[in-house]
Amino acid sequence: MNYLPINFKDKLAKFSEHWSPRVVAEMNDYQFKLVKVQGEFVWHDHPDTDEVFIVLEGTLDIEFRDGSVTLGSGEMFIVPRGIEHKPVARDECKIMLVEPKGVVNTGDTESDLTAENDVWV
């Protein structure tokens, strides 16, 4: 039989909300999530896990308390566990996150931007 790949563009076309991660795949107890982001997120950290950011389209800044990193398409960065960070995108940016199942997008920070978890697309 012909199995079907997961196509990032196709999956991204199925939702428009910003800062609302959509799960596209699960590897062991980790999830791959697509997210459209625009504007400023909230400062937060994930005390128990590193977090992978991969930019698929656009430009993403990740601010840290001691600096920042700018990611373009085809670039990734891993935010170490426990490090406070704030993603910022001047224009809409499409990214993929990789992190353990159950990680909340705003960490322990209470925010209107806290998204429902484990939503698949």
Place this chain on the structure above:
Amino acid sequence: MNYLPINFKDKLAKFSEHWSPRVVAEMNDYQFKLVKVQGEFVWHDHPDTDEVFIVLEGTLDIEFRDGSVTLGSGEMFIVPRGIEHKPVARDECKIMLVEPKGVVNTGDTESDLTAENDVWV
């Protein structure tokens, strides 16, 4: 300070060997590896872990005992643990693998294509 992103194109320009995974990042006990592939790999499986294939450039077929999947740029597929598979690329293809640290590229299959593990680029 300005932190530096991991740029896939820059990393891929630094090696030319086929079927020789190069680690570019570590998230918890998982690794992100870039690989250039061309031709037929060997049938193998990974009994203890799923394995993520993401195509960055080119076309990759993954054959299974009961079918196959074809991946283009911007597509991914997760081979479940224990499932025999054989990657095949007619022309050179650039991919990213995500899997736990320590996974050998040919699984338990002895092959000339078995690569040294944990080689960073």
